[in-house]
Each structure stands twice: as C-alpha cells, then as structure tokens.
Amino acid sequence: MSHHYALAVVVLAFTGGCCMCATDVGEFAPCLQSFYKSWPLKGLAGTPICQRFINQYRFATLYSRPRRSPWFSAYLYSTPGGKRPTSNWKFEPQLAYPGAHGNMIPFPPGPVDQNVVDSQAVELDYINSTYSRGHLNPSLHHKSHEDRSSTFTLTNVVPQEIGSNDGPWEHLEQTVNKTLGAYCLGEAYVVTGIIPYQSDEHWLKNHRVAVPEYMWSAYCCPNYNNSLPEELKDAFPTYAAIGRNDRNSTEEIVPVSETAKKQFRGYDVRQMPLETLEMYLKDRFSTVVSVFYEQCSQSN
Numbered sequence: 001m002s003h004h005y006a007l008a009v010v011v012l013a014f015t016g017g018c019c020m021c022a023t024d025v026g027e028f029a030p031c032l033q034s035f036y037k038s039w040p041l042k043g044l045a046g047t048p049i050c051q052r053f054i055n056q057y058r059f060a061t062l063y064s065r066p067r068r069s070p071w072f073s074a075y076l077y078s079t080p081g082g083k084r085p086t087s088n089w090k091f092e093p094q095l096a097y098p099g100a101h102g103n104m105i106p107f108p109p110g111p112v113d114q115n116v117v118d119s120q121a122v123e124l125d126y127i128n129s130t131y132s133r134g135h136l137n138p139s140l141h142h143k144s145h146e147d148r149s150s151t152f153t154l155t156n157v158v159p160q161e162i163g164s165n166d167g168p169w170e171h172l173e174q175t176v177n178k179t180l181g182a183y184c185l186g187e188a189y190v191v192t193g194i195i196p197y198q199s200d201e202h203w204l205k206n207h208r209v210a211v212p213e214y215m216w217s218a219y220c221c222p223n224y225n226n227s228l229p230e231e232l233k234d235a236f237p238t239y240a241a242i243g244r245n246d247r248n249s250t251e252e253i254v255p256v257s258e259t260a261k262k263q264f265r266g267y268d269v270r271q272m273p274l275e276t277l278e279m280y281l282k283d284r285f286s287t288v289v290s291v292f293y294e295q296c297s298q299s300n
Helices: 003-015 029-034 114-119 145-150 168-183 230-235 274-285
Strands: 047-053 056-064 069-076 131-135 157-161 189-195 214-220 238-244 269-272
Touching: 029 047, 029 056, 029 069, 047 145, 056 145, 069 157, 168 214, 168 230, 168 238, 168 269, 189 274, 214 274, 238 274, 269 274
Parallel strands: none
Antiparallel strands: 047 056, 056 069, 069 189, 131 157, 189 214, 214 238, 238 269
C-alpha cells in the first residue's frame, strides 16, 4: 500500500468519509472569525492554516514550512471548563497532501508517513530533546473539550524551554485567563507568536525544527468592564507581552530579574503596550507588523 493511499485511508476513517477538502491550508478565509474584525495579522509571510478538528474550525495558524513550526496562532478566548485534555498529539494532513481532508489527525502509533515527516514537525522531533512543546494557542484559554483538545497539534507548538513553559510563560497564560474571564464583557481575540533569532538560527537536535528566541502574545478586548482595578488600567482594550525563551539572550527586549527562582531565572516576561510589541516585531522582521485591525479600535 502506498504512503499516499495509506494516509487517504486514515483520513477517511477519521472523518467518516466526509470531504470538505483543500480549503484549510493556504488561506484564512474559512476561519476569519479567529481575528478581530476578521482581519488577520499583517506583515508576516507563511502558510495559513485554518485549524479544523471534528469538522469545526477552531483557530488559525500561520505556519513556516522551512522552520516546521508556527509564526503565530490566533484564537477567540473563552473561559476554560473541565480538566486539561490528554495530550493526544495531532498533525495537519493538508501540509503533506494538498488534497487531503482538512481535519487534524492524531499521529499513528507506528511509523509516520514520510510526506508528513517532510512537511511538518512530528513527535520524534521533540522526544529526547531538551525543549518542551510550547503551545501558542493554549488549552487553558478554551471552554469546550473539543476546543481544548484541538490545541494539541504540532502545528500549534514551538520548542520552548521548560523554564519558560513551566514558569513565567505559564504565569502569563494564567494571568490573561483571569483578567479576560473577570473583566472582558465581549469577545476577546488573542494572537500569540514567536520571534526568531536575528542570526545563527537555533534548531532542535536533528536540525528540523527551529527554536524561537522569544515568544510574544497580545489580546484585544474592545468591550470591557470600566470598573477596572488600578493595576489593570493599562490592560484594556489591549495587552501585550514578550517572554524570553533563551536565558542567555541579551536584555534589550526583556530584562532579567535576579530575584526569580533559580529554575526560572532568565525566562522573564515583560508586559508592554501593543505599540511597543509591534515596534520590536518590526525591528526583528524588518517589516511593519500589525497585530489587530486599527490596534483594536471599536470603529467600523
């Protein structure tokens, strides 16, 4: 049986034979609801993916095929419910075969189809590496079990240092969760992405998956409770932050706190205005990057 035919059988078995084909990779049109005003982030180049799970669009990702990792994921926040799903990792079949069904698929227990291996990161890339699988769209920021499960796809993760993932970055995700859950009155749009090294690209052990130097995140909540505590006055309608993914990076973007616990030292996260985040993105990517339509204004 050929690899192509084998993948097709797996796809059909997973989806019950239904076909909504070839529209989920290459454009954001089917999942514009993941972006404020249906306006995807501007300035970065890559392969758009409308991440679909159990025949529903869950979130959007701009994927870098050469890096085998995402530039960013964009999603609608919702107050989390239930327990964290089991880490059942998935892949995007349309990156391997353009005509494949658009639903993400769990990795098989045995060998992975070579076209999948060539087109994206696979579990073997992360096994026995010193990096964790860092979600850009975290399970924590979703309510339904299906939405939470959909975040466990390797097209939504980057190599993240454990000291960042289990420390300051996790704290940021928890803080955003509490803030939006308590004070955002309407829909909240979140975009989380990465900043690559300026030179001397870093890779996982087998030189297939690129490691980011920094991670960043921003949200847009145009309708919020006006009775904000003083410490959250600058957290609406937008909030942005950059986190260190390399404890040896210089401190121009994010200073290092010497009072942090030893295992988390060097993985600090710095809160900043959206405009400041976009300034750093422009500097590193050498192009204007606009995260939200009119910087999350309420104008039409």
